[in-house]
Amino acid sequence: MDWLMGKSKAKPNGKKPAAEEKKMYLEPEYTKSRITDVGFKELVVLPREIDLNEWLASNTTTFFHHVNLQYSTISEFCTGEACQTMAVCNTQYYWYDERGKKVKCTAPQYVDFVMSSVQKLVTDEDVFPTKYGREFPSSFESLVKKICKYLFHVLAHIYWSHFKETLALELHGHLNTLYVHFILFAREFNLLDSKDTAVMDDLTEVLCSGGGRGGGGGEGAGGGGAGAQNHGKER
Numbered sequence: 001m002d003w004l005m006g007k008s009k010a011k012p013n014g015k016k017p018a019a020e021e022k023k024m025y026l027e028p029e030y031t032k033s034r035i036t037d038v039g040f041k042e043l044v045v046l047p048r049e050i051d052l053n054e055w056l057a058s059n060t061t062t063f064f065h066h067v068n069l070q071y072s073t074i075s076e077f078c079t080g081e082a083c084q085t086m087a088v089c090n091t092q093y094y095w096y097d098e099r100g101k102k103v104k105c106t107a108p109q110y111v112d113f114v115m116s117s118v119q120k121l122v123t124d125e126d127v128f129p130t131k132y133g134r135e136f137p138s139s140f141e142s143l144v145k146k147i148c149k150y151l152f153h154v155l156a157h158i159y160w161s162h163f164k165e166t167l168a169l170e171l172h173g174h175l176n177t178l179y180v181h182f183i184l185f186a187r188e189f190n191l192l193d194s195k196d197t198a199v200m201d202d203l204t205e206v207l208c209s210g211g212g213r214g215g216g217g218g219e220g221a222g223g224g225g226a227g228a229q230n231h232g233k234e235r
């Protein structure tokens with residue numbers, strides 16, 4: 001009788017993710033959830049004594065690891081059957097190989113391309129130098145932007161297609177926290193194109209405007225405390 005009650009869910013192999021019916025990740029009870037009340041807006045600012053490229057490099061590497069980890073929690077659900085394309089909202093992403101050729105791929109394949117190419121970059125001493133005296137390449141900033149764009153696609157895919165599973169694992173506080181930190185960092189250094197992030201503007205607005213902070217979600221390890229936050233202005 002479920003179909004009569006309007007409760008029927010999208011089939012596991014259905015083309016449209018459940019999120020398309022209703023964006024569950026926008027529900028206030030979930031957007032409130034964080035694992036920390038830290039004010040990321042202050043945290044992302046370049047510290048006075050640190051070189052800009054060093055700051056971009058260490059943060060980008062950290063975001064890469066965190067996005068990878070967050071994705072790994074739902075990767076068993078992100079299969080070629082469940083996620084036949086790398087789609088977010090009405091946008092479909094294609095991978096472009098090293099020669100710029102468009103590659104049609106499933107979401108897990110796309111994420112795999114992202115993760116392995118970013119891994120290659122952040123461990124390349126010529127691109128992300130770690131040794132004293134090594135210079136950053138002139139293309140460094142554009143590479144960081146590229147990495148951020150890819151990491152954004154992965155985060156958007158987790159929200160769009162795997163939020164239910166993230167909720168079931170009680171990891172939405174982690175996901176929200178990572179998203180806020182990442183977006184505020186990218187915004188601070190102009191690393192993401194607004195055209196690319198438009199698909200998630202509604203979520204970004206809620207999570208990053210200061211209205212959706214705190215609230216005592218308490219999900220996840222840290223158990224984000226209650227209370228208003230010093231999270232000042234928007235954009």
Ligand SMILES: [Zn+2]
Pocket residue numbers: 077078079082083107108157161162
């Ligand atoms: Zn997926």
